Amino acid sequence: MEERKQGAFTLWKERHKGLWQFIVFTLMSGITTLVDLGTFVLFNFWLLAPYRMQPFFFGPFRYSVENGGLTAFGAFAASFAISQTFNFFLQRKTTFKANNNPATSAALYAIMVVGVYFVQLYLPTLLRAPIAGILGATAGDFAMKLINMTISMLIQFPMNKYVIMRNN
Numbered sequence: 001m002e003e004r005k006q007g008a009f010t011l012w013k014e015r016h017k018g019l020w021q022f023i024v025f026t027l028m029s030g031i032t033t034l035v036d037l038g039t040f041v042l043f044n045f046w047l048l049a050p051y052r053m054q055p056f057f058f059g060p061f062r063y064s065v066e067n068g069g070l071t072a073f074g075a076f077a078a079s080f081a082i083s084q085t086f087n088f089f090l091q092r093k094t095t096f097k098a099n100n101n102p103a104t105s106a107a108l109y110a111i112m113v114v115g116v117y118f119v120q121l122y123l124p125t126l127l128r129a130p131i132a133g134i135l136g137a138t139a140g141d142f143a144m145k146l147i148n149m150t151i152s153m154l155i156q157f158p159m160n161k162y163v164i165m166r167n168n
Helices: 002-015 017-047 069-095 102-135 137-164
Strands: 056-058 061-063
Touching: 002 017, 017 069, 017 137, 056 069, 061 069, 061 102, 069 102, 069 137, 102 137
Parallel strands: none
Antiparallel strands: 056 061
């Protein structure tokens, strides 16, 4: 019976490769989310907390005190960089089982991540203050982080599947 169940599941995975890959991607993204949120908490509430009242303005990044200041910018930036480095290795081997050139994959992934990085660093300047006004500062920070992670996932899955982490 066990062999038959395993065979049926294997058959289902073969018939629904794209869906199964998305499920695995989502599960692996959950692990990356834990890394992302853990490092975000570490930076936002501990390591960079003393800089919350210091505004940070650089180019399009306008982190006023209401937007979390230098603390929010640093926490969003550091947690994203750490989690995306982790995610590259996890997704490449686990989800996509990529066998294309790892250096090319890494370069393309870096380009994609830099684009997503700027989106994720810019969005809080628009959305964090209104969200924090409704939910409070702490819940607003987490809500903003979840919005950023969702946008990242919606960009990364198709880019990884079809462009960056291909099987040749």
